[in-house]
Amino acid sequence: MSKKVRKAVFPAAGLGTRFLPATKAQPKEMLPIVDKPIIQYGVEEAMAAGCDQIVMITGRGKQAIEDHFDVSYELESMLAERKKTDLLEIVRHISDMIHVAYVRQKEALGLGHAVLTARELVGDEPFAVLLADDVIDAEVPCLKQLIQVYEKTQCSVIAVQQIDGPSISSYGVLKAKPVEGSNGKLFEIEDLVEKPKAEQAPSNLAIIGRYILTPTIFEELEKTQTGAGGELQLTDGMRRLLKREKIYGYVFDGKRHDAGDKLGFLKATVEFALKRPDLREPFLRYLKQLGL
Ligand code: G1P
Numbered sequence: 001m002s003k004k005v006r007k008a009v010f011p012a013a014g015l016g017t018r019f020l021p022a023t024k025a026q027p028k029e030m031l032p033i034v035d036k037p038i039i040q041y042g043v044e045e046a047m048a049a050g051c052d053q054i055v056m057i058t059g060r061g062k063q064a065i066e067d068h069f070d071v072s073y074e075l076e077s078m079l080a081e082r083k084k085t086d087l088l089e090i091v092r093h094i095s096d097m098i099h100v101a102y103v104r105q106k107e108a109l110g111l112g113h114a115v116l117t118a119r120e121l122v123g124d125e126p127f128a129v130l131l132a133d134d135v136i137d138a139e140v141p142c143l144k145q146l147i148q149v150y151e152k153t154q155c156s157v158i159a160v161q162q163i164d165g166p167s168i169s170s171y172g173v174l175k176a177k178p179v180e181g182s183n184g185k186l187f188e189i190e191d192l193v194e195k196p197k198a199e200q201a202p203s204n205l206a207i208i209g210r211y212i213l214t215p216t217i218f219e220e221l222e223k224t225q226t227g228a229g230g231e232l233q234l235t236d237g238m239r240r241l242l243k244r245e246k247i248y249g250y251v252f253d254g255k256r257h258d259a260g261d262k263l264g265f266l267k268a269t270v271e272f273a274l275k276r277p278d279l280r281e282p283f284l285r286y287l288k289q290l291g292l
């Protein structure tokens with residue numbers, strides 16, 4: 001019998017060097033887009049896709065993430081006393097949201113190593129991996145789109161986006177053939193390469209930080225050697241997995257923001273602010289009067 005995707009793994013032990021000095025003493029996952037930390041966007045997406053357990057891979061200096069998803073008694077009683085019921089609801093919603101388990105990645109040895117750290121908590125079932133840096137705005141949550149593909153194929157499936165030009169070298173890249181009848185959205189993967197030189201990229205299909213993986217990936221990650229950047233790469237683990245099982249790439253519907261990059265973060269902030277009913281009008285007025 002096929003198993004449901006219930007668990008969502010969030011690798012969150014990275015050092016966030018791209019955002020220094022903001023990330024010197026706080027996790028990059030806690031940087032807010034408008035008023036919500038980027039990690040919460042990912043957790044809400046996982047829940048909307050039907051996951052009911054979060055596995056957060058953290059490391060030193062990541063306490064704020066645990067506190068964020070925990071109950072804050074002092075804050076709640078202060079808000080209750082002052083009758084700030086709407087704020088109280090927002091704050092309670094975060095801790096009521098979902099069960100979160102934490103596991104420490106003692107050293108930042110790469111994304112593949114982070115995923116391997118979750119092995120015991122995930123067990124023998126298919127699971128999701130979400131990279132919080134990739135904030136995806138979509139009518140149907142991106143992870144839900146992938147789960148729908150998984151349910152049909154019973155194979156690992158990863159989110160992909162077409163990236164043209166030299167920035168392809170910042171991604172894992174697919175060599176893949178389109179699946180007939182999928183309107184160019186579903187690809188059967190033939191090979192994957194992590195951060196190739198632009199001229200050596202096998203296609204313009206880049207891996208975006210949403211994955212559904214079968215538990216076989218753990219066996220393969222254990223045997224995977226360090227790769228690009230001296231790290232144990234998830235892409236290399238999937239490359240081994242490919243010898244045992246099919247893997248699909250899915251060109252999802254939606255807009256992805258690279259919130260781990262300064263410009264990407266600014267763009268996401270502007271776009272999410274413009275979608276907020278309470279901010280849209282005054283923010284638009286402000287932007288217009290800048291006369292750019
Ligand atoms: C990671 C993955 C890469 C993927 C990217 C998507 O890289 O290793 O394959 O394309 O996420 O955001 P990172 O951006 O963490 O270096």
